[in-house]
Amino acid sequence: MKPYDRAIRRVVIAGLLLAITLLLTFTNVAFIPVPTPAGSATIGHIPAIIGGILEGPLVGLIVGFGFGFGCFMNPLVTAVTNDPLVIWLPRLFIGVTAGWTFALLRRANRRVLAAMLVLLTLLVLYYSYQVGGKILWLGILIAFLAGLGSLALYNWARGEETIVIALAIAGAVGSLTNTVLVLSAAVWRKVAGIGPEVALGIGLTQGIPEAIVSAIVAVAVVSALRQIGKRRGARL
Amino acid sequence: MASHEALRHLTIGQYIPADSPIHRLDPRAKLLAAGGLIIAGVVASKYSNVLFLALLVAVLVKVAGLRLRSALANLVPVMPVLLVMALLQILFYGGASRSAGPNRLLVEWGLLHISAESVRVIVVTWARFVALFLLITLLTSTTTASALTRGLEGLLRPLDRLHLPGHEIALVGAIALRFLPILGEQLEAILQAQASRGVSESRSRWHLLANARRMAQVIVPLFVDAYHRAEELILAMQARCYHGGKGRTYLIPFRSRPADYVAVILSISLAVLAGVLQYSTLP
Numbered sequence: 001m002k003p004y005d006r007a008i009r010r011v012v013i014a015g016l017l018l019a020i021t022l023l024l025t026f027t028n029v030a031f032i033p034v035p036t037p038a039g040s041a042t043i044g045h046i047p048a049i050i051g052g053i054l055e056g057p058l059v060g061l062i063v064g065f066g067f068g069f070g071c072f073m074n075p076l077v078t079a080v081t082n083d084p085l086v087i088w089l090p091r092l093f094i095g096v097t098a099g100w101t102f103a104l105l106r107r108a109n110r111r112v113l114a115a116m117l118v119l120l121t122l123l124v125l126y127y128s129y130q131v132g133g134k135i136l137w138l139g140i141l142i143a144f145l146a147g148l149g150s151l152a153l154y155n156w157a158r159g160e161e162t163i164v165i166a167l168a169i170a171g172a173v174g175s176l177t178n179t180v181l182v183l184s185a186a187v188w189r190k191v192a193g194i195g196p197e198v199a200l201g202i203g204l205t206q207g208i209p210e211a212i213v214s215a216i217v218a219v220a221v222v223s224a225l226r227q228i229g230k231r232r233g234a235r236l
Numbered sequence: 237m238a239s240h241e242a243l244r245h246l247t248i249g250q251y252i253p254a255d256s257p258i259h260r261l262d263p264r265a266k267l268l269a270a271g272g273l274i275i276a277g278v279v280a281s282k283y284s285n286v287l288f289l290a291l292l293v294a295v296l297v298k299v300a301g302l303r304l305r306s307a308l309a310n311l312v313p314v315m316p317v318l319l320v321m322a323l324l325q326i327l328f329y330g331g332a333s334r335s336a337g338p339n340r341l342l343v344e345w346g347l348l349h350i351s352a353e354s355v356r357v358i359v360v361t362w363a364r365f366v367a368l369f370l371l372i373t374l375l376t377s378t379t380t381a382s383a384l385t386r387g388l389e390g391l392l393r394p395l396d397r398l399h400l401p402g403h404e405i406a407l408v409g410a411i412a413l414r415f416l417p418i419l420g421e422q423l424e425a426i427l428q429a430q431a432s433r434g435v436s437e438s439r440s441r442w443h444l445l446a447n448a449r450r451m452a453q454v455i456v457p458l459f460v461d462a463y464h465r466a467e468e469l470i471l472a473m474q475a476r477c478y479h480g481g482k483g484r485t486y487l488i489p490f491r492s493r494p495a496d497y498v499a500v501i502l503s504i505s506l507a508v509l510a511g512v513l514q515y516s517t518l519p
Contacts, residue, residue, distance in 0.1 A: 004479045005470075011404050012469050015411025016419075016462040022412060023419050024455075043451055050459065062408055072278070073368055084278070217452050221459045 014059040017047040018066040025070030042178075042210065044070060045094045046217050049174035052099030053167065053222060060095015060174075067091045083189050090181030098174030098218075105166035113157065113165055121150040164219055171218030172211040179207030250417055252377040257495070258300040259378045263387030265496035270375045272503030276510035277368050285513055286360045289506075290367040297370055300378050307373045311366065322358050376413065385410035390490060403480055411469070419462060426457050 025044045044067050052060025068088035105113075124146040132139020157165050183199040253259075258266070273293070280286045297304055376384070385406050392402030430453065 005474060007401075007404065007480065008473050008478060009470055011407050012411060012466045012473070013463075015408045016415055016466045018408060018412035019415040019419050020458060020462055022416055023423060027420070027423070043455065046455065047459075062405070066412065073365070073372070213451070217455060220452055220456050224456055224460050225463050 010055050010059055013055050014051060014062045017051045017059070017063045021047045021063055021066045022070050025067065025074055043213065043217065045091065045175060045178045046171075046214050046221075048091070048095035049098040049171050049214060049218055050221055052095035052097075052174065053102045053170050053218065054225070056103075057096040057099035060099045061092055062095075064092045064095045067094065083191065086182060086185040086189050086191060090185050091178060093181060094174045094178050097177040098170045101173040102166055102170035105169055106163060108162060108166065110162060113162065114154070117150055117153060117157070121146060124150075164223070167219045167222050168215040171215040174218075175211040175214035176207060179203055179210060183207075250377060251380045252302060254301045254378075256299060256301045256378070258296065258374070260495075261378075261499055262490055262492050262496040263379050263383040264390045264490060265492065265500050266375060266379055267384070267387050267391060269499045269503035270371060272500070272507040273371055274368060275507040276503075277364050277371070279507070279514055280364070280510045281360050281514065283356065283359065285510055286363040286367070289510070290363045290370075292506075293367045293370045293374065297374050300374060302374070302377060307370055307377075308366075310373065311369060318362075322362065381410055381414050384413065386486070386490070401480075403482075403484075415462070415465065418465070419458065422461050423454070423458055426454055430454070 021044060024047070045064070048060050048064040048067050051063040065088075068091035071087050071091065072084070125143055128139045128142035128146060130139075131142055180203065183203050187196055187199050261269075273289070277286070277289050280289060294304060297307055379387070388409055389403055389406035392406055395402040395405075435450065435453070
């Protein structure tokens with residue numbers, strides 16, 4: 001491949017993903033109605049995640065910029081706040097973290113992934129121990145759910161290729177970047193109606209389903225694209 | 237179904253040729269002016285400022301010889317969702333205080349509290365949305381995609397000194413604008429194809445899993461289609477030995493005329509004015 005071909009590929013893919021982002025945010029297809037205070041979960045960040053995974057953090061950054069802009073134009077979002085530091089800035093990083101995560105994990109082997117799962121489970125179990133100190137039943141519930149969740153994850157991961165696992169993790173990380181950064185920015189800038197407790201509530205009730213959805217969609221989309229890309233010299 | 241059909245009429249990104257003062261402006265000036273107005277729109281959050289801005293943009297649309305009706309028709313597909321949201325926000329915005337002041341209570345009936353503040357938030361948000369939407373429609377329908385790209389490239393030229401790819405960034409924007417209507421049509425086709433096969437349009441908030449699955453069914457074909465188009469475009473660019481903007485010259489170089497400077501100065505002063513008025517005492 002000639003040196004400039006890489007750049008052409010990046011520019012074109014970034015352009016198409018940007019178009020998808022703008023389309024999804026302008027037409028409200030990107031906002032799934034959910035029963036939480038925020039009213040809708042988003043899938044508008046998925047092109048940014050895919051951009052980060054396919055062509056690296058720079059493309060993810062550009063598409064994330066477009067998502068921020070699209071959110072800015074959307075009255076569903078601007079009714080809550082019109083502060084660019086809340087709406088725009090955090091969304092730049094969605095594709096960047098997803099791209100980095102994928103770059104780190106795509107070569108990882110099973111043992112590393114299993115160790116990470118164990119570490120994550122231990123962290124959540126420690127948290128549930130802390131919660132259990134204050135409210136016993138809640139702590140037991142969280143521990144139970146964590147155990148169940150990691151068993152399910154382990155069971156799923158055993159049968160999959162490592163690249164699929166890496167894709168799913170990258171999708172979830174990109175989505176969580178969106179949730180965590182936007183909500184912490186909202187708390188930091190003191191957006192009306194979003195205090196720390198409300199933000200934590202939205203983060204749990206909305207961030208986790210969003211992360212799961214974007215993990216599923218990232219795997220589905222990138223697996224579909226791999227079939228096409230293999231013939232044409234894409235990086236995957 | 238009706239919501240699917242309207243996607244095709246998304247005129248953002250479609251040039252409408254005409255000979256108006258706005259069509260004749262230098263694209264660089266138009267981009268800068270639009271940027272100034274967008275900043276003004278984002279900063280303004282009082283009735284007077286936002287409504288003035290919406291009016292101004294509507295006048296500009298008229299000056300450009302576009303039909304205001306057809307520009308506003310783009311908003312129709314997104315209306316139903318937005319109306320429901322606006323209603324919910326008016327009813328449950330909360331935070332109202334019983335005393336007089338900016339956040340006084342207007343209506344109280346059982347659980348419902350409608351405060352002056354929540355009405356303001358909704359009206360301002362809507363006026364702002366309409367203004368910004370019209371502004372972007374105006375920009376893209378009075379400027380060809382290639383002129384926009386060149387204008388953006390011209391504005392990003394200083395980035396070259398910092399060894400950042402100004403030309404490539406402009407090209408990304410151009411490709412996105414060019415493919416926006418095409419992908420809109422594609423999305424509509426996908427939605428209609430699925431509807432014709434009996435995929436139900438359940439948008440209930442509680443069908444979380446069903447909604448998510450439906451979303452994946454729509455979005456995966458869209459991505460695959462976009463990727464096919466991307467591969468074709470890449471091949472076409474490689475076949476024509478495209479190698480970036482370095483050393484490229486143009487048949488018709490841009491020349492700024494006094495009208496361009498006037499437009500830029502006016503819009504930037506509007507943005508500054510919006511910022512100043514925001515912190516003054518007008519209602």
